[in-house]
Amino acid sequence: MNKESVYGRKLEDLAAWLAERGHKKSRTLKVWDYLYRNRTADFQEMTDAHPEAVRLLAEQYTTTTMTEHTRQESSDGTVKFLFRLADGNLIETVLMRHPFGLSVCVTTQVGCNIGCSFCASGLLAKSRDLSAGEIVEQVMQVQFYLDRAGQGERVTHIVVMGIGEPFDNYANVMDFLRVVLDPKGLAIGPRHITVSTSGLAGKIREFADSGLNVNLAVSLHAPNDELRTRVMKINKAIPIAQVMDAMDYFLERTNRRITVEYILLRDVNDRLEHARELAELIGRMKRPMVNVNLIPYNPVDEHSQYQRSEPETVRAFFDALKKSGIRCSTRVEHGADIDAACGQLRSKQISGGGRRTSDGPASGGRHGELSDADQCRRSARQANE
Numbered sequence: 001m002n003k004e005s006v007y008g009r010k011l012e013d014l015a016a017w018l019a020e021r022g023h024k025k026s027r028t029l030k031v032w033d034y035l036y037r038n039r040t041a042d043f044q045e046m047t048d049a050h051p052e053a054v055r056l057l058a059e060q061y062t063t064t065t066m067t068e069h070t071r072q073e074s075s076d077g078t079v080k081f082l083f084r085l086a087d088g089n090l091i092e093t094v095l096m097r098h099p100f101g102l103s104v105c106v107t108t109q110v111g112c113n114i115g116c117s118f119c120a121s122g123l124l125a126k127s128r129d130l131s132a133g134e135i136v137e138q139v140m141q142v143q144f145y146l147d148r149a150g151q152g153e154r155v156t157h158i159v160v161m162g163i164g165e166p167f168d169n170y171a172n173v174m175d176f177l178r179v180v181l182d183p184k185g186l187a188i189g190p191r192h193i194t195v196s197t198s199g200l201a202g203k204i205r206e207f208a209d210s211g212l213n214v215n216l217a218v219s220l221h222a223p224n225d226e227l228r229t230r231v232m233k234i235n236k237a238i239p240i241a242q243v244m245d246a247m248d249y250f251l252e253r254t255n256r257r258i259t260v261e262y263i264l265l266r267d268v269n270d271r272l273e274h275a276r277e278l279a280e281l282i283g284r285m286k287r288p289m290v291n292v293n294l295i296p297y298n299p300v301d302e303h304s305q306y307q308r309s310e311p312e313t314v315r316a317f318f319d320a321l322k323k324s325g326i327r328c329s330t331r332v333e334h335g336a337d338i339d340a341a342c343g344q345l346r347s348k349q350i351s352g353g354g355r356r357t358s359d360g361p362a363s364g365g366r367h368g369e370l371s372d373a374d375q376c377r378r379s380a381r382q383a384n385e
């Protein structure tokens, strides 16, 4: 039987588990230090921790539930990892470098049930949720990679924007967040973490009430129900009005600005009338504290019905939003020289068309901006079809 990942357990859970076996909290804290401060992945190397407590933990838990299958390193410092899970499934994780720090984009599910029409992950149903430990371990694996490079670099930001709908795996994602937020552990600040959802309204409300104060991004991608249902079939079940109400609720509860993701598809949702409609939609919010993130679509084979908007169209859309008083930005791609869009690396490995991989540390080079939630997510193909 596979052991449970120790990274999926919160400090208080581990302390309670060890307390039931007669060990004081200070012993758990020592192990916690080893796990997250020293980043020791081998229980045998926790030599200053209480030996019996370590023995019990090693018997019950593991620090390794995945192995690195493939790694691609971009000249802009972006690194894409393909990990093989214990059950053979492959998942992707991406490290991105920014002027403000290093962020990791994590995957939360194997496949996805949301079925966005521009995303290959949505072509096949979710085969399973990732456990909290498997999500935390993606961050740890990237941190181990940085540690091996010996430059003293630390993961400072996390974006929950990889393959899967995080709120369709809500309990595990919440446990994951509590572990990485722990000030005695990785201590990633809530303002340095963003969770991106396709708009599961009920879960947005629950998230607002959670008190975690983590950033929220919502994928809208269209300004009206007809168009949004065409682009994202989830809109049939949860129409725009419900999403906007939930966003209002989130703002009321947290006072935190929301990022609205909008992928621009040529001649589908990128016209000026759509920009104006989007501005009106946002303008009707109780407190329109949002930043619209415009994402030029990156064409992939699986979705040839969509094309990338022309640069002048993107500019006009951007200007129209600005003119209407909407905060917005456009996103620049990361890792242009590797399989940048989420799922591409996995897809190519499965089909035998993998590109270069490297065993060395990431090479330095120019820095781009973070490839966004949906750039990062889209075009994934099920690894295990």
Ligand code: SF4
Residues within 6 Å of the ligand: 112, 113, 114, 115, 116, 119, 120, 121, 122, 162, 163, 164, 165, 198, 374, 377, 378
């Ligand atoms: S874009 Fe995200 S939510 Fe939509 S199908 Fe792809 S992975 Fe799922």
